[in-house]
Amino acid sequence: MLSLYNTMTRQKQEFTPLDPPFVGVYVCGPTVYGHSHLGHGKSYVSFDVLLRYLRYLDYKVRYVQNITDVGHLTDDADSGEDKLQKQAKLEKLEPMEIAEKYTASYFHDMDTLGNLRPDISPRATGHIPEQIELIKTLFEKGHAYQAGGNVYFDVSSFPDYGKLSGRIGDDQKSGTRVCVADDKRDPRDFALWLEASRDHILKWNSPWGWGYPGWHLECSAMAMRYLGETIDIHGGGLENSFPHHECEIAQSTAATGKEFVRYWMHNNMVTVDGRKMGKSLGNFTLLRDLFQRWDPMVVRLYILRSHYRSPLDFSDEGLAGAKSGLERLLSLRSRLGDPEAGAPARAVLELVRETEKDFRKSMDDDLNTPGALAALFEFVRAGNILLEGNTSEADKQCMAVLLDRLATEVLGVELTSESSGGSSEDLCRILGGLRGYLRKNRLFQEADKLRDDLAEAGFSVRDLPGGVSEVTPDI
């Protein structure tokens, strides 16, 4: 039975969908004005694993993740500049060109990391009518008020505001750096619609004049549009729980009178030397740069080695550890090959069953991927031992299927080296044969020279029992 930590109740709860077997999941997507960094990677890998695991459990999941291509300001006062517009000026492009460019970059990085595409990736600018409708409803129900060309949500009309983040009461003023817009009735009130200045490029006509939607509105509008008024799971980064998700709850619940989200999930941050990796500190590492130095699957495994609700401190040492672990998994998978199915031995069936049981036990416990990986590594040792003895093709097939299902299908860690397909695979076999031949004839100097040259070219040599050698590209 899967249990998930619900930020709203501050405890792990058994997961049951509203309308089984269907599950609606909404995850806050990126604002597309820059390339993705490791922090995005951790977040979206975590939720990708949630999706994969739900599907492994045979739920029919609809996964919606927005693309924010408008509307967020550089600061809380109305004076802030649209971030896309700012980046557009910098790059001398249209805001929509910026959105296109970084949306493509985002998808490319996520594909490389092995994340499945969301079923729907709605753009905020494509849902302005839905957002305007939502504001109208809030007006009708007395939760919104107008101040000039701006429209605000009246927080005092929604008593549950602050429940998710534990910020009850209105004394959020002391010690904060919030610059309160002076046309708000209450400092906690937040914008639903903002009047656009003359030089603002991204703007739309509305009942309240030309403007653009508030910062929190798009997620409410798009989540409800595609997943209904009550959605099963809403995910996002921890830093979004307040104010973003708090405001989403207020808007959506006030508009429909129904519970908006049943399970709130928040993933923790990537840190660098203990400090949050983020755009404001400028201490971020871009995924595309990371991929130059590390195989994307190393990065993925590195992320999975810590729990999604724990912070992950970025270090080369950690990445190196993940790399060794990945090599271990790859090595076993490659030893198993691609054999025919059949009737495996009892010991193999037993091992496979135990492994899957342990794996599921960890995953059921709020997606404990470090625990799930431990089960996999124990399987690797046991599998290697079995391979030392007499194993049938059916045994190997059975073990290979398990690895493919748990490591690749559920955790998304690709274990086939598709990079070495075709001709290079043939070359590796020929060179492996050559080293075997040289060793058999005790031409060790020549054999070792070949090994050294291959190492320099990025290939590892492994002498197998029986005199042949295996050549594989390094990761």
Place this chain on the structure above:
RNA sequence: GGCGACGUGGCCAAGUGGUAAGGCAGUGGACUGCAAAUCCACCAUUCACCAGUUCGACUCUGGUCGUCGCCUCCA
């Protein structure tokens, strides 16, 4: 100031009221022509600190110290 999270071996990282998974690194051994890979063995009497509850706590309660996040856009 308010809200919240965390503190486990050299590093990373799980965990249960009944006596510490796993990975990396390290050491010794088997195997090898030598390596690598693989396997075997070793590697925290101890889980920030101090009290308390308990037959028994790393796990529950209270306190102390430390680190971090949010309260402004941010995954």
